[in-house]
Amino acid sequence: MEKVNDICIQVKEASVRFNIASEKVNNLKEYAIKLFKRELMFKEFYALKDVSLTVRKGESWALVGPNGAGKSTLLKLICRILSPYKGSVWVKGSIAPMIELGAGFDPNLTAGENIFINGAILGHSKQFMKEHFDEIVEFAEVSNFLGMPIKNYSSGMRARLGFAIATVVKPDILVVDEVLAVGDSAFQNKCMNRMKEMLSGGTTLLFVSHSNDTVRKMCKNAIWLDHGQVKMTGTANEVCDAYEKSQKSK
C-alpha cells in the first residue's frame, strides 16, 4: 500500500526550456529590428525534458550523470530557483539548499556579519541566528577570524562557513550539489557525518556527486540523467553499476 502523505517531493513530467538566441539580444535596438524583421527566432534547448521523480520522506537520492545532464537544473527546480516550463513540481517541507556554499557572502563584510546575512537569505529570523551563532562558528572552525572580511578567506574556509550556516537548521529536505569538493578530507568527513546524522533523523537527502563511492555510501536510491532525460531510476547500487558500465564503454 502506498502512503500518499509520505511523499515530500513530486516532480511530474517537468521540462525546463532555455532560449539560446542565435545572438544574444539584450538591447532594445536589436530587439526592435529583429522583431520587425521577424527574426526573433530562438533555438530551443531543453535542460530537462519530461522528468518525473517521486521522493518519499526520509529517502536519500543521488543524482548521477555526465556534466550538462541536468542534475543541477533538477535541484534548482526543486529549490524553486527555477520554475518549470511544462509539468509541475510539488514540494512539502523546508529545504536547506546547498547549490553553492556561501552564495551571497558579501566579500566586504566580516564573517560575523555574513553569517547573519546568509542566515537571513535562507529565511531564518534574527532570534534564531543569535541563538545558533556560536554553533555555526564552532562547526566552521573560524572563531579566530570572525572580524576578518570574507574576501580574505580561503575557499575552504568559505565552504566550511557556508556548510555550517546551511545545516544549522534541521531541514526536511537537504539539497547538496557537489559542494564538498573544495574542503580537505577532515572537513569532508565532518560534513558527511553531519549529513548522515540528519538522514537518521528523518531528513530527506538529494545529492549530486561525481564520485560513485560517495554516492553508494550516502544514498539508497539514485536517478541517472542524461541530456535532460531520465535514463534510469533505482537503487543506488544498480544505477551506479549501470552508469559505470556506460562510462567505460565510451
Place this chain on the structure above:
Amino acid sequence: MKKHISALRFRIKMLLKYRYLLALLVERDIKLKYRRSFLGYLWSILNPLFSMIIMMIVFSYMFGRGIKNFPVYLISGNILFAFMRDSSTLAMNSIIGNAALLKKVYVPKYIFTLSKVTSSLVNLLFSLGALLIVMVITKVPITWYCLLIVIPIIELYIFCVGLGLFLAQANVFFRDIGNIWGVVTLAWMYLTPIFYSIDNLSPVLRYWIPKVNPMYIYITQFRDFVLTGGWTWTVLIWRGLFISLLMLAIGLWSFARNKDKFILYI
C-alpha cells in the same frame, strides 16, 4: 477572488518572513557606504550641503532672484530629487547585481529592490540634517508644519518603490535601460523646478509640469511645509498619492509578471 486573497496572504507572510533580511541588507548598504572613510555618516549631511553651496553660488546669479530663502528652496528640491535618482539607479541594478545569488538560493527577488530604495531613504533622512543646518543659518522659522514633510516623503518613497521595481525588471531584459536612465534623470531634473521657480517657465510648461511631473508635486508639498510654515494645496497631496500608488501598481504588476523569467536572463 478567494484565490487572490490567499495569494496576497502568502505574499505578506513571505515579506514578514524575510523582513530581517531586508533590515540586514539596508544596514549593509549604509555600513559599506562609509566603511573606512574618516568622516563616515557625516558625509550624508556634508554631501547635500556642499552641492547646495555650489549650486547656490552658480545659480543665484541666474535664477535665484525673486525666490525667497533660495538656499532652503534649493536644498529641499535637491535632496528629494537626489533620493529619487539614487534610489531608482540602485534599484535598477538590484536584480542583475545579485544574479550570482539568485541563481543559487530561492529568495523573493523584490527584497533586493526594496532594500535599495529603503537604504536610499535612510540616506535622505540623514540629509534632512543638512536641511536643518541651512534653515538655522538662514533663520527660516521652524514650525510644527515642518513635521508634515513625512507626507511627501512617504508618497515619494512609494513612488520610488514602484519605479524601482519597474526599472529593475526592465533592466534584466534590456540592459540599455541602465545607460539611458542617466540621461532621462538629467532631463527630468531640468524639467523640475529645483533651482529655478516655476513662474519663470513658459505658460505651456507651467500648465503641464504640475500635472504630470510627480517630482514637482512632491517637492512643492515639501517646500510648502518647510518654507512657508503653512499647509500646502490639498489637491497636491491627493494627486501625489494617486501617482505614487499608480506607479507602485505598475511596478508590482510588471515585476510579478516577469519575475520567473529573470533567471533565464541574468
